[in-house]
Amino acid sequence: MLRVEEISFSIGHFHILQELSFELIAGETAGIIGPNGSGKTTLFNTLSGFHYPQKGKIFFQDQDITRLRPYRRSRAGIGRVFQNSGVFREMTVLENIVTALEGKTSLWKSLLYSPKRLRALREESMSYLEQISLADKAKAKASSLSGGQQRLLEIIRTVAFGAELFLLDEPTAGVSPRMKDDVINLIKKLQEDGKTVLIIEHDINFIKEFCERIIVLDQGTVILDDTPEKVAGSEKLHEIYFGSTAA
Amino acid sequence: MEYVIHLCILISIYLILTQSFNISFGLGLLFNLAHVASYAIGAYATALFATELGANFFECVVVSMLLSGLFSLLIGGISLRLEQDYFAVGTLAFSALVSALLINWKSLTRGVLGIPGIPRPEFLSIDFYNNLNFLFLSGSLAIFVLIILYLLFQTPFARALKAQAESESATKALACNTALICNVSFFISSAFAGLAGSLYAYYINYIDPSSFSLTEMVFILTITVTGRPGSFIGCILATFFLVLLPEPLRFIDMSPGILGPMRQALYATILFVVVYINRRNIFPVKRSV
Amino acid sequence: MDILPQLLVNALITGSIYALASSGLSLTYGLLRILNFAHGHFMMAGAYVFYFFVVEHELALFPAALLTIIAGAIFSFLALKIFIFPFTAFSFFLAFVTTIALGTLLESAVSIVFGVNVKSLSTGASFESIEIGGVYITPVQIIIIASAIILLSLLACVIHKTPFGRRVRALSESEHAAQALGMSKNKISTLCFTVATLFAIYAGVMVGYETNLQPTMGNAYTIKAFAAMILGGLGNIWGTIAGSYLLGLIENLSIGLDFGGYSLPAGYKDAFAFLIILLVLLFRPQGLFVRGGRKF
Numbered sequence: 001m002l003r004v005e006e007i008s009f010s011i012g013h014f015h016i017l018q019e020l021s022f023e024l025i026a027g028e029t030a031g032i033i034g035p036n037g038s039g040k041t042t043l044f045n046t047l048s049g050f051h052y053p054q055k056g057k058i059f060f061q062d063q064d065i066t067r068l069r070p071y072r073r074s075r076a077g078i079g080r081v082f083q084n085s086g087v088f089r090e091m092t093v094l095e096n097i098v099t100a101l102e103g104k105t106s107l108w109k110s111l112l113y114s115p116k117r118l119r120a121l122r123e124e125s126m127s128y129l130e131q132i133s134l135a136d137k138a139k140a141k142a143s144s145l146s147g148g149q150q151r152l153l154e155i156i157r158t159v160a161f162g163a164e165l166f167l168l169d170e171p172t173a174g175v176s177p178r179m180k181d182d183v184i185n186l187i188k189k190l191q192e193d194g195k196t197v198l199i200i201e202h203d204i205n206f207i208k209e210f211c212e213r214i215i216v217l218d219q220g221t222v223i224l225d226d227t228p229e230k231v232a233g234s235e236k237l238h239e240i241y242f243g244s245t246a247a
Numbered sequence: 248m249e250y251v252i253h254l255c256i257l258i259s260i261y262l263i264l265t266q267s268f269n270i271s272f273g274l275g276l277l278f279n280l281a282h283v284a285s286y287a288i289g290a291y292a293t294a295l296f297a298t299e300l301g302a303n304f305f306e307c308v309v310v311s312m313l314l315s316g317l318f319s320l321l322i323g324g325i326s327l328r329l330e331q332d333y334f335a336v337g338t339l340a341f342s343a344l345v346s347a348l349l350i351n352w353k354s355l356t357r358g359v360l361g362i363p364g365i366p367r368p369e370f371l372s373i374d375f376y377n378n379l380n381f382l383f384l385s386g387s388l389a390i391f392v393l394i395i396l397y398l399l400f401q402t403p404f405a406r407a408l409k410a411q412a413e414s415e416s417a418t419k420a421l422a423c424n425t426a427l428i429c430n431v432s433f434f435i436s437s438a439f440a441g442l443a444g445s446l447y448a449y450y451i452n453y454i455d456p457s458s459f460s461l462t463e464m465v466f467i468l469t470i471t472v473t474g475r476p477g478s479f480i481g482c483i484l485a486t487f488f489l490v491l492l493p494e495p496l497r498f499i500d501m502s503p504g505i506l507g508p509m510r511q512a513l514y515a516t517i518l519f520v521v522v523y524i525n526r527r528n529i530f531p532v533k534r535s536v
Numbered sequence: 537m538d539i540l541p542q543l544l545v546n547a548l549i550t551g552s553i554y555a556l557a558s559s560g561l562s563l564t565y566g567l568l569r570i571l572n573f574a575h576g577h578f579m580m581a582g583a584y585v586f587y588f589f590v591v592e593h594e595l596a597l598f599p600a601a602l603l604t605i606i607a608g609a610i611f612s613f614l615a616l617k618i619f620i621f622p623f624t625a626f627s628f629f630l631a632f633v634t635t636i637a638l639g640t641l642l643e644s645a646v647s648i649v650f651g652v653n654v655k656s657l658s659t660g661a662s663f664e665s666i667e668i669g670g671v672y673i674t675p676v677q678i679i680i681i682a683s684a685i686i687l688l689s690l691l692a693c694v695i696h697k698t699p700f701g702r703r704v705r706a707l708s709e710s711e712h713a714a715q716a717l718g719m720s721k722n723k724i725s726t727l728c729f730t731v732a733t734l735f736a737i738y739a740g741v742m743v744g745y746e747t748n749l750q751p752t753m754g755n756a757y758t759i760k761a762f763a764a765m766i767l768g769g770l771g772n773i774w775g776t777i778a779g780s781y782l783l784g785l786i787e788n789l790s791i792g793l794d795f796g797g798y799s800l801p802a803g804y805k806d807a808f809a810f811l812i813i814l815l816v817l818l819f820r821p822q823g824l825f826v827r828g829g830r831k832f
Contacts, residue, residue, distance in 0.1 A: 048712075048715075048716055049715070050712060050715075069715075069720065069722075070712075070715035070716065070721075071715050071718055071719055071720040071721070072720075074715065074716045074717060074718045075718045078716075079716065080712075080713075080716040082712065082713060082716075086710050086712060086713030086716065087710075087713070088705070088706050088709050088710055088713065088714075089709060089710075090705065090709055091702070091705060091706070091709075095702065098702065099699075099702045099703070099706050099717065100717050102699040102702065102703075103717040103718030103719065104718050105699060107700070107720065107723050107724070107727070109699075110698065110699035110700040110703060111694070111698060111699075111700045112698065112699075113693070113694075113697050113698045118697075154713075157717070158716075158717075161717050161718065276629070278629060278632075325814055325817055325818050328821075329817060329821060332569075332571055332628060332770065333766070333770075333817060333821055335571070335629075335632060336571065336762050336766065336813060336817075337813065337814065337817050339759060339762070340759065340762075340763070340809075340810040340811075340813035340814050340817075341810075341814065343755070343756070343759050343806075343807075343809075343810045344807055344810040344811060344814070347803075347804065347806055347807035347810060348807065350803065351803040351804050351807065460755075461755050462640070462643075465636060465637075465640050468633065468636070472633065504647075504651060504652060505647075505648050507647070508643070508644035508645075508647035508648045508652075508751075509644065509648065511640055511643065511644040511647075512640075512641055512644035512645065512648070514640070515637040515638075515640035515641040515644065516637070516641065518633065518634075518636070518637040518640075519619070519634055519637040519638070519641075522623075522630060522633055522634055522637070523622065523634075526622060526623055526626055526630055527626065529627075529630065530626070530627040530629050530630060
């Protein structure tokens with residue numbers, strides 16, 4: 001479903017991504033870990049289309065998307081949940097979902113106002129909100145939600161939008177321990193629905209729970225790409241996080 | 248020949264005006280659009296002190312520089328707490344406010360009628376009505392100021408100013424008092440702008456608000472941007488280049504009302520082209536994705 | 537005190553023009569995060585184009601308006617492509633400087649083509665005052681107020697009820713999240729910028745009918761639009777509109793009222809916008825209508 005071929009991306013002298021390659025098949029769930037500065041979020045930004053790699057190609061569902069704009073990529077099926085909340089704070093919780101549901105309509109159609117359609121969309125949005133138990137907060141401003149609730153909103157919003165590939169950037173960062181389970185359950189539900197998921201996380205034990213595969217990044221390139229067990233036990237991993245184990 | 252002397256005098260005045268702008272805008276990236284207001288204050292101070300109070304050259308120059316410098320503290324007081332977008336608008340408002348005061352405070356400035364009859368400087372019994380003598384005065388002042396500013400460019404102060412431009416928080420983290428540095432750079436820039444204004448008043452012997460409009464500010468901006476903000480030599484070369492560039496237009500037969508706008512259009516085009524060509528590195532990018 | 541109602545009506549007129557001018561600027565700022573210095577110059581140039589059709593070529597109102605709208609739309613598309621889009625990826629200053637260049641170019645172009653003398657769209661006789669309840673108002677002024685209300689209400693409907701409006705709000709808040717939900721920043725910004733320019737041109741035409749036109753008026757209107765935006769909070773459209781009316785009120789009251797026998801000369805009217813900007817920036821930079829604490 002996703003094929004990244006040798007992408008390199010630099011800003012000035014900073015070579016953030018260096019000949020990075022990996023592949024994802026449909027329905028797979030993979031985790032991305034690596035020390036700070038290894039290029040994880042930049043990788044996601046490149047996949048989403050906010051950066052264009054100087055070298056290499058990106059294929060999504062066998063289509064070359066390397067030079068596509070962000071909105072075209074999302075319309076093609078790439079969804080994104082951001083490290084710093086991407087929830088629309090000034091809008092109500094319900095509006096956030098409605099906006100996502102309308103995401104794929106064309107620009108000119110979006111200028112028309114149809115109360116009937118809006119009502120239908122609102123109902124559909126409520127059903128999504130019920131899935132994350134936020135139906136009672138529908139009319140509240142999104143900024144009034146807690147960090148965990150906002151994260152849930154962002155994920156379900158991407159589902160409502162109709163994404164096939166989910167790029168989740170540290171989905172549990174800043175989420176209270178109580179809500180972490182809700183986030184985990186939501187991610188598991190994505191897996192059940194056959195979505196392809198790529199998660200950036202720091203906590204390897206957390207990802208072990210549902211990732212069939214872990215990709216380890218260091219200094220902009222893939223160091224390891226294997227099952228969680230093999231990665232957790234590997235010496236290379238220890239090296240990049242803690243320095244050499246040479247006694 | 249008189250014409251050449253005239254151009255040289257103008258260039259010497261502009262060299263002071265633009266290089267002083269280069270300190271706060273070029274090095275520090277402080278988008279001070281009120282620089283032309285400092286210029287105006289210097290010119291009007293000299294004009295009023297020379298005509299109404301009969302003050303001599305040195306007194307006028309000192310007063311002009313002081314008043315302009317003090318004006319800058321006003322700017323700094325308000326603007327320096329603000330970030331990029333607001334800061335530029337704030338200085339723009341200052342500039343426009345000074346312009347409006349110059350036009351409307353008729354009892355002080357005679358409004359759009361301007362202040363005529365400003366005498367040439369008098370000292371050492373040199374006849375400064377002879378333009379060549381005046382050129383020596385303004386030229387040597389310009390060289391003097393340029394030397395001072397060149398030395399200023401080499402100091403740690405200049406380096407700190409530059410660092411502040413690229414990352415204010417990083418500079419603060421290194422215990423530099425960025426507010427102080429910015430205020431000082433404003434003061435220096437404004438004081439020298441005041442000097443330029445004083446010379447201008449002494450040379451043209453008549454000033455009115457129209458010489459200190461936003462159009463003039465755009466001109467100063469164009470020169471500094473063309474010469475690369477922060478580049479000492481670039482600013483000098485750009486001053487020569489841009490003051491002299493539209494002069495050939497004078498020799499083309501066109502109605503007088505068109506000359507001014509044509510100069511304006513020329514500068515605006517050059518400003519745009521220079522910014523377009525250098526867009527990747529002309530200002531450090533402060534924002535992030 | 538009985539000139540107060542007249543002053544209030546005048547404030548409404550001035551405020552309406554400012555509101556039409558600054559709402560577009562606020563929209564542009566919200567989407568592109570740039571301050572379009574040439575916005576006042578768009579007003580001026582657009583009004584001159586309309587003048588060209590109506591006065592110099594004596595076209596009827598409707599065809600002249602249509603041609604002006606088409607010219608305005610084409611112009612705003614080109615202005616965006618040449619003077620703004622190439623620079624939005626970089627520092628904010630770049631777009632500010634290029635719009636300064638654009639504004640200056642417009643001013644000089646209009647000066648060359650039309651001359652620097654004052655021009656007016658109104659032909660005097662047909663714009664006599666009517667008296668309504670002790671207040672004097674001309675038909676043009678009624679149109680200004682009414683059209684402002686209509687156009688701004690239309691804007692409100694679009695922004696708060698249509699899907700397009702939701703996209704604009706989403707992009708203004710969180711451009712990356714919005715793009716990740718299928719919204720094209722470029723297309724939406726272009727459309728909004730064009731609408732903003734057309735509103736500005738309309739405001740300029742109203743200025744031409746209500747007072748007169750001069751190539752140099754661009755600067756003053758840009759700064760006033762900035763003042764309205766700062767009063768209302770940058771990026772907050774409704775705050776900006778409220779700020780516009782407030783600005784109109786302050787301007788008219790300040791020169792209209794007698795402060796114990798002393799009244800300000802009319803020439804200072806413009807200076808108030810500038811003074812307001814500075815005062816607000818000094819005491820409440822985030823704007824009067826924004827809940828405190830927002831990072832600016």
